[in-house]
Amino acid sequence: MPRIAPLPAPYPAEIQGHxxxxxxxxxxxxxxxxxxxxxxxxxKKFRAGSLLDGRLISLREREIxxxxxxxxxxxxxxxxxxxxxxxAAARLTREEIAATLxxxxxxxxxxxxxxxxxxxxxxLHDRSxxxxxxxxxxxxxxxxxxxxxILLLCGFYRTVAYLSNGxxxxxxxxxxxxxxxxx
Numbered sequence: 001m002p003r004i005a006p007l008p009a010p011y012p013a014e015i016q017g018h019x020x021x022x023x024x025x026x027x028x029x030x031x032x033x034x035x036x037x038x039x040x041x042x043x044k045k046f047r048a049g050s051l052l053d054g055r056l057i058s059l060r061e062r063e064i065x066x067x068x069x070x071x072x073x074x075x076x077x078x079x080x081x082x083x084x085x086x087x088a089a090a091r092l093t094r095e096e097i098a099a100t101l102x103x104x105x106x107x108x109x110x111x112x113x114x115x116x117x118x119x120x121x122x123x124l125h126d127r128s129x130x131x132x133x134x135x136x137x138x139x140x141x142x143x144x145x146x147x148x149x150i151l152l153l154c155g156f157y158r159t160v161a162y163l164s165n166g167x168x169x170x171x172x173x174x175x176x177x178x179x180x181x182x183x
Contacts, residue, residue, distance in 0.1 A: 056145055066157050075161035125154075
């Protein structure tokens with residue numbers, strides 16, 4: 001049971017409308033969403049931070065960032081939701097999914113821009129900053145607006161990890177588990 005009770009169904013029409021926008025038809029809203037929706041302000045602020053529109057970076061790049069952020073933060077809840085919901089569409093292989101869980105510096109399947117994404121997540125997780133060389137690596141692969149998107153994704157999903165872990169959210173029944181992919 002989460003530490004803050006989720007908003008119970010039936011949901012107010014406006015909130016149900018939000019859930020309908022982000023959840024597939026017939027799929028109940030995530031516990032994260034119903035818990036945040038128990039506070040009108042928290043739900044509004046959370047929705048405003050969404051970066052899942054795919055405008056600046058590819059789905060694959062976005063999912064590599066999100067999965068690595070969640071794995072590094074020990075957030076099995078959100079990592080599992082994203083692996084189950086997006087890994088296939090992002091064309092992430094089983095080896096790549098497992099590599100999102102690997103310790104920093106482990107050799108993995110990443111090359112080029114994808115290796116830079118993983119290194120960026122690791123640097124931000126470990127030091128909350130990027131060296132000039134790490135930032136230059138990002139600039140070799142991404143425009144400034146894309147770099148801002150990547151940094152925002154890292155920060156937003158670190159916040160999601162804090163929320164999920166801090167609230168002790170129960171894992172979604174359909175979500176992947178770390179143990180399925182851990183080496």
